[in-house]
Amino acid sequence: MAANGELYSPLVSDALVILGAAGAVIPIFARFRITPVIGFILVGLLVGPTGLGRLVPSHPWLYHFTISDPEGLDLFAEFGIILLLFSIGLELSFGRLWQMRRQVFGLGSLELLGIGAAITAVLALVGHSLGGALALGLALTLSSTALVLKITSTATPVGRAALAMLLFEDIALVPIIFLLGAIGPNAESGFGAIAGTIALGIAVVAALLIGGRFMLPPLFAQAARTKSPELFLAASLLVVILASLATAAAGLSPIVGALIAGLLIAETEYHVEVEHITEPFKGLALGVFLITVGMSIDFAVVAQNLVAILVATVGVIALKALVTGLLLRVMGARRGTAMETGILMSSPSETTLIVLTAATAAQLITPATEQFWQIVTALGLTITPLLALFGRSMGRQLDGALPATSLPDEQEPRAIIVGFGRVGRLVADMLKAHDKPYVAVDSDTDLVTEGKHQGYVVTFGDAARGSALDRLGANNATAVILTMDEPVSTQRLVRKLRGEYPDLPIIVRARDTTHAAELYRAGASQAVPETLESSLQLSEAVLVDLGVPMGPVIASIHEKRDELRIKLMEEGGLTEKPSLRSSSLRERPA
Numbered sequence: 001m002a003a004n005g006e007l008y009s010p011l012v013s014d015a016l017v018i019l020g021a022a023g024a025v026i027p028i029f030a031r032f033r034i035t036p037v038i039g040f041i042l043v044g045l046l047v048g049p050t051g052l053g054r055l056v057p058s059h060p061w062l063y064h065f066t067i068s069d070p071e072g073l074d075l076f077a078e079f080g081i082i083l084l085l086f087s088i089g090l091e092l093s094f095g096r097l098w099q100m101r102r103q104v105f106g107l108g109s110l111e112l113l114g115i116g117a118a119i120t121a122v123l124a125l126v127g128h129s130l131g132g133a134l135a136l137g138l139a140l141t142l143s144s145t146a147l148v149l150k151i152t153s154t155a156t157p158v159g160r161a162a163l164a165m166l167l168f169e170d171i172a173l174v175p176i177i178f179l180l181g182a183i184g185p186n187a188e189s190g191f192g193a194i195a196g197t198i199a200l201g202i203a204v205v206a207a208l209l210i211g212g213r214f215m216l217p218p219l220f221a222q223a224a225r226t227k228s229p230e231l232f233l234a235a236s237l238l239v240v241i242l243a244s245l246a247t248a249a250a251g252l253s254p255i256v257g258a259l260i261a262g263l264l265i266a267e268t269e270y271h272v273e274v275e276h277i278t279e280p281f282k283g284l285a286l287g288v289f290l291i292t293v294g295m296s297i298d299f300a301v302v303a304q305n306l307v308a309i310l311v312a313t314v315g316v317i318a319l320k321a322l323v324t325g326l327l328l329r330v331m332g333a334r335r336g337t338a339m340e341t342g343i344l345m346s347s348p349s350e351t352t353l354i355v356l357t358a359a360t361a362a363q364l365i366t367p368a369t370e371q372f373w374q375i376v377t378a379l380g381l382t383i384t385p386l387l388a389l390f391g392r393s394m395g396r397q398l399d400g401a402l403p404a405t406s407l408p409d410e411q412e413p414r415a416i417i418v419g420f421g422r423v424g425r426l427v428a429d430m431l432k433a434h435d436k437p438y439v440a441v442d443s444d445t446d447l448v449t450e451g452k453h454q455g456y457v458v459t460f461g462d463a464a465r466g467s468a469l470d471r472l473g474a475n476n477a478t479a480v481i482l483t484m485d486e487p488v489s490t491q492r493l494v495r496k497l498r499g500e501y502p503d504l505p506i507i508v509r510a511r512d513t514t515h516a517a518e519l520y521r522a523g524a525s526q527a528v529p530e531t532l533e534s535s536l537q538l539s540e541a542v543l544v545d546l547g548v549p550m551g552p553v554i555a556s557i558h559e560k561r562d563e564l565r566i567k568l569m570e571e572g573g574l575t576e577k578p579s580l581r582s583s584s585l586r587e588r589p590a
Contacts, residue, residue, distance in 0.1 A: 089262015
């Protein structure tokens with residue numbers, strides 16, 4: 001035991017505090033349907049060196065409930081942001097990014113330049129030097145990728161606009177840092193260094209894009225064949241880390257490499273499974289980042305400059321919201337979308353802290369000025385979820401009853417086929433023959449690869465684990481068809497889907513009549529026993545060969561099928577007719 005009553009090393013003690021915070025914050029805030037973002041920042045305030053950490057010398061037992069090495073968490077916090085950008089890349093794909101090029105380089109550049117110029121002008125008028133005002137203007141212009149994309153969905157107009165601006169800001173981060181170094185009073189590197197770094201960065205990015213297209217599919221195919229989630233996770237993290245290290249070595253931000261890694265994997269059939277399997281790590285690492293944000297707030301400095309901090313925070317938020325909203329209106333966005341996006345993007349960013357550090361190193365601002373704006377940034381990050389709720393409410397009032405963030409996904413509602421073996425492929429053929437959109441998912445990489453080569457819409461994923469079906473759009477699906485020959489996992493998946501989506505039509509392949517009754521009991525809309533269908537097909541063939549006309553044969557087969565199905569439902573404890581439980585593959589209302 002150490003002198004201060006330390007039972008564990010600082011690293012172990014800090015890890016226990018973080019895990020305990022995650023175990024308490026996430027369920028408590030989820031219970032009240034509040035984003036855990038605020039909870040993690042408040043935990044950072046409480047357990048940081050300016051919170052309970054101040055009392056450790058006089059109360060050594062508090063050591064076990066505080067963070068003893070805030071700087072040691074920086075690496076984990078950065079890893080959380082890297083995984084967040086990686087997940088953004090998984091959602092995008094190169095096709096979608098190309099479609100967004102006008103928004104990224106048009107809206108994104110206008111937003112950065114417009115807000116940066118406005119904040120720079122205001123700060124210069126209140127007494128800052130031109131170089132200091134420019135540094136602060138560029139820093140405060142940046143918005144939080146980590147929080148904004150956690151709050152909104154990139155499938156909505158608000159999310160797409162925010163994503164475009166955030167992507168440009170992330171791309172511009174490195175040139176901004178180099179610019180501050182070049183204009184500093186003791187600058188050693190000029191614009192030649194910037195051009196050299198950009199050229200090297202372009203070469204590294206091109207190498208990643210070319211190499212990734214050839215190397216990633218066989219890598220993930222091999223990992224998928226092992227049926228080992230651990231190996232699949234290791235391959236995913238390896239790709240992210242190597243891409244991030246490559247761009248960092250070239251002088252770019254590691255988040256650029258993470259984004260590229262996500263984009264490359266998004267082009268493969270494994271992106272759904274990769275996104276699912278890395279989700280827990282992203283959430284925990286992002287929580288660590290938010291804790292470090294809370295720890296950066298010094299209560300003593302806040303108390304001494306409370307009025308100035310509040311005025312600065314409100315001023316930055318109001319100015320950013322106004323400029324962003326006006327730009328979106330000029331580019332044709334609806335009033336509600338412009339209002340909500342402007343407010344959502346109005347708080348400073350985690351990257352603001354990076355630019356502030358670079359500005360201080362370049363001697364453009366003093367350490368005291370840096371600390372003041374760090375507190376403003378931390379306060380802005382803390383209230384970002386509240387700003388999002390306020391913006392959503394304002395957008396709803398401007399656009400009427402339908403909030404901008406609840407608009408349906410652009411993706412057309414489609415059927416989801418789980419399992420792409422013999423049965424799943426036949427179902428896909430019939431849906432395609434009748435022009436019904438679908439997507440199939442299977443955990444067998446060979447089936448997926450073969451299906452894609454033959455023109456089927458199929459992706460890799462393990463539907464039995466996690467939220468793979470959610471990511472494929474189960475909330476908007478016309479139906480989910482389960483074709484796997486695994487009775488136990490099928491029944492478990494039916495129960496899970498029925499609990500999450502009460503109105504979703506679920507059509508299931510059953511092994512026999514007993515299994516079908518169990519599936520109805522679990523919540524299936526239709527359960528089709530293979531033994532029953534083979535008996536009916538055999539009866540149909542016999543009747544036709546005996547000379548019975550095809551019309552009456554088909555009618556009697558359908559009648560017998562409905563009769564047996566109702567009997568199976570009754571055995572499963574259900575009384576309503578199948579036609580009332582399932583909308584089959586009819587289009588669901590938007």
